[in-house]
Structure formats: C-alpha cells, structure tokens
Amino acid sequence: MKFSRFIPLSVQTVVAYAALGGSAFSLVWLQQRQEVEPVPRVRVWTETAPLVVVDAGHGGHDGGAVAHGVIEKNLSLDIANRLKKELEAAGLRVVMTRSGDSFLSLDERAALAGTHHADAFVSVHLNTDGEGSAAEGVETYFAETKGLSARQVVSTGQGRTAGDGAEFAKVVQRLVCGATKAENRGTKARDYAVVARAACPAVLVECGFITSASEVVRLKEAGYRDKIADGIARGVVLFLQGRALAAR
Ligand SMILES: [Zn+2]
Known part of the structure; x- marks a missing residue:
C-alpha cells in the first residue's frame, strides 16, 4: 500500500507550517507496529500538551453487550488501555474514566471532560446486531447538537468548545478503518x-x-486491538494538531 495513503493532507499542511516555524516545532516519528507504514507525529503544541479523556464503555454491573464469549466491558477497557498508551506515546495527556471494572454513570463520564478541561473525549464501545447477523465494521458517532464548525470556533475566540464533533468523528473513522481495514460504516x-x-x-x-x-x-486478537487503538490515536492527534494550528 502506498505511503501517501497514510499522510492525510492536513499532516502535509502541518509539516509545511512546521518547516516555517523552525525551532518552535519538533518532529516526532513514532515507529508503528506490524506492517503499517510510519506516520509523522508532529507536535504543534509548545506549552501544555492537550488532554484526552478516554472512556471505556460500560463496566461493573453494566457488562454491555455479550456475544461469542465476549463481554463488551472487558474488550472496551482493553482497547481503551491500548489507546491510552498510544496517545501518551504521541505526547498527549490522558485521563481514563475507568481503569478497572467499575461502574460510572454516563453523566459522571462526561463530567470528567469538564473537570479536567479536556481537549477531546473518546468513548470506546463494541457493536452488536441481531443473532446470526453478518453486520460488521467500524462506525463513529458524534453529537449533532454540537454543531460549531472549526471556523466558527476560531472566529468567536471560544477556545475549547464542544463543537467540531463531526470533523473529529470523520478523521477518527477514516484512520481507524485505514489501520484495521475494517468495513467503513x-x-x-x-x-x-x-x-x-x-x-x-x-x-x-x-x-x-x-x-x-x-x-x-479479529477482535479477540491483541494485534487487531492494537490496530484499532493505533487508528483512533492517529485520528485524535491529527484532529488536535489541526485545532492547535487553527488557534494560532
Ligand atoms: Zn456499548
């Protein structure tokens, strides 16, 4: 597969900015696992690194979905832990909503974004369909009531906002599907x-x-879960890089 497929336009733009910015920027190349091509990790935040809240779906008495011997809460935590490692390797700060098999309400999870002044929030879940269904693949959700575009965020000088969910979802979805070759839903x-x-x-x-x-x-294979985490992490990094540059 072609190298260019893994270098979205926005990274090329970032690299161009980085070249202009000189010593204000540092290029970090993260060695990727498996056969995935290396992707440049460009750090455009010069002061405090952005903070990402990673939410492993379900937990405690709420197991989530159960199928084929898999309990959703266990798999979501496993992927969330892998995602944490990838994000930290990219220089980001991470807060987990849960690090063990504990129950939190949806409000408690969402509130952590405010408590920690998070820059991004990622909730990790596994999907289900009817018994015997052939449905498969990855899909990413965003809230439609958070409609601010990146342009509006910049022009109104609001800094951290709840907007940009659609843009965030798009980049995460694209990179997870690129990393896993899963069906893009x-x-x-x-x-x-x-x-x-x-x-x-x-x-x-x-x-x-x-x-x-x-x-x-595939989901039961650790290597595949690494690919999922890697794809999500790349999407988060790209999204945050774009916002950091737009805010300059
Ligand atoms: Zn779920």
Missing part, C-alpha cells in the same frame, strides 16, 4: 449522552461487531 450524528454532555469535542467509536462470527475472531 461511516460517521453518524446521534446524541449519545457521553458525547452530547462532554464539554469538548467528543466521539464514540463502535470498534466492531462482537455479534459477527468473523469480526469477533
């Missing part, structure tokens, strides 16, 4: 409580269908 606007109530751009990633006999096999 697109981005969808839906006011799930965690994304609608988080006080920052927020997405909910449905990482695959545990009801799919074929996809669940």
Whole structure:
C-alpha cells in the first residue's frame, strides 16, 4: 500500500507550517507496529500538551453487550488501555474514566471532560446486531447538537468548545478503518449522552461487531486491538494538531 495513503493532507499542511516555524516545532516519528507504514507525529503544541479523556464503555454491573464469549466491558477497557498508551506515546495527556471494572454513570463520564478541561473525549464501545447477523465494521458517532464548525470556533475566540464533533468523528473513522481495514460504516450524528454532555469535542467509536462470527475472531486478537487503538490515536492527534494550528 502506498505511503501517501497514510499522510492525510492536513499532516502535509502541518509539516509545511512546521518547516516555517523552525525551532518552535519538533518532529516526532513514532515507529508503528506490524506492517503499517510510519506516520509523522508532529507536535504543534509548545506549552501544555492537550488532554484526552478516554472512556471505556460500560463496566461493573453494566457488562454491555455479550456475544461469542465476549463481554463488551472487558474488550472496551482493553482497547481503551491500548489507546491510552498510544496517545501518551504521541505526547498527549490522558485521563481514563475507568481503569478497572467499575461502574460510572454516563453523566459522571462526561463530567470528567469538564473537570479536567479536556481537549477531546473518546468513548470506546463494541457493536452488536441481531443473532446470526453478518453486520460488521467500524462506525463513529458524534453529537449533532454540537454543531460549531472549526471556523466558527476560531472566529468567536471560544477556545475549547464542544463543537467540531463531526470533523473529529470523520478523521477518527477514516484512520481507524485505514489501520484495521475494517468495513467503513461511516460517521453518524446521534446524541449519545457521553458525547452530547462532554464539554469538548467528543466521539464514540463502535470498534466492531462482537455479534459477527468473523469480526469477533479479529477482535479477540491483541494485534487487531492494537490496530484499532493505533487508528483512533492517529485520528485524535491529527484532529488536535489541526485545532492547535487553527488557534494560532
Ligand atoms: Zn456499548
């Protein structure tokens, strides 16, 4: 596969800005695992690194979906932990809504974005469909009630806002599908409580269908979960880089 596929236009733009900015920027190349081509990680934040709240769906008495011997809460936490590592490797700060098998309400999860003045919020879930369904693939949700475009955010000087969810979802969805080769089911606007109530751009990633006999096999492989985490992390980094540059 071609290298250019993994260098979205926005990164090229970032690199151009970085070249202009000289010593104000530093280029960090992160060695990618498996056969995935390396992607430049460009750090455009010069002071405090952005903070990302990573939310492992469900937990405690709320197991989430169950299928093919998989309990959603366990898989979502596993992927969330891998995502945390990837984001920290890219220089970001991370707060987990849960690090163990504990229950939090949706409001408690969303509130952590405000408590920590988060720059982005990512909720990790696994999808389900009817028994025997062949449905598979990845889809990313954003809240439709957070409609501010990046341009509006900049022009009104609001700094951190809840807007940009659609743009955030698009980049995450694209990079997760690129990393995993999973079926791309697109981005969808839906006011799930965690994304609608988080006080920052927020997405909910449905990482695959545990009801799919074929996809669940891949989801049970640690290497595949690494690819999911890697794709989400790249999407988060790209999104935050774009915002940091737009805010200059
Ligand atoms: Zn779920």
